[in-house]
Amino acid sequence: MENRDAFISEFRGETLGTVTSESSSDEIFQNQVLRPILKLQNDLFIDVFRNYISKYKNDFYSYPVEKKLAYIENSIQKDIKFRNSLKGIVIGLFTIHEYDVYIKNSSSLNKRMMNMLIERLKNQIQLFELQEE
Secondary structure, eight states: OHHHHHHHHHHHOSOOSOOOTTOOHHHHHIIIIIHHHHHHTHHHHHHHHHHHHHHHOGGGGGSOHHHHHHHHHHHHHHOHHHHHHHHHHHHTTOOHHHHHHHHHTHHHHHHHHHHHHHHHHHHTGGGGSOOOO
């Protein structure tokens, strides 16, 4: 397991965001673990959301921007199967120690994880324009 953990830590890259002595344990986990994973997996999240749109909401592309933003948020907050799939994409890149930390406070960390992912997708709304096949 040490080889896997070392590989994952190196593969993900450095801490993103500021960690200070005043940072809470959740903030530290967010900046050292969640942000690098979300950045690394960004292209996959974009593709997963495109697939979600094509499966469930073909008229998404005709929505005005405000409605698209609301759709992104609602799909992640209300579709439990979809949310769990997204969480799995993140959790799969945890080291064993990070998973142990995560399990102790999963409710709060899940909220942070999903909020950051929602904001990440919203900030890239232009990537969800209708693609000609």
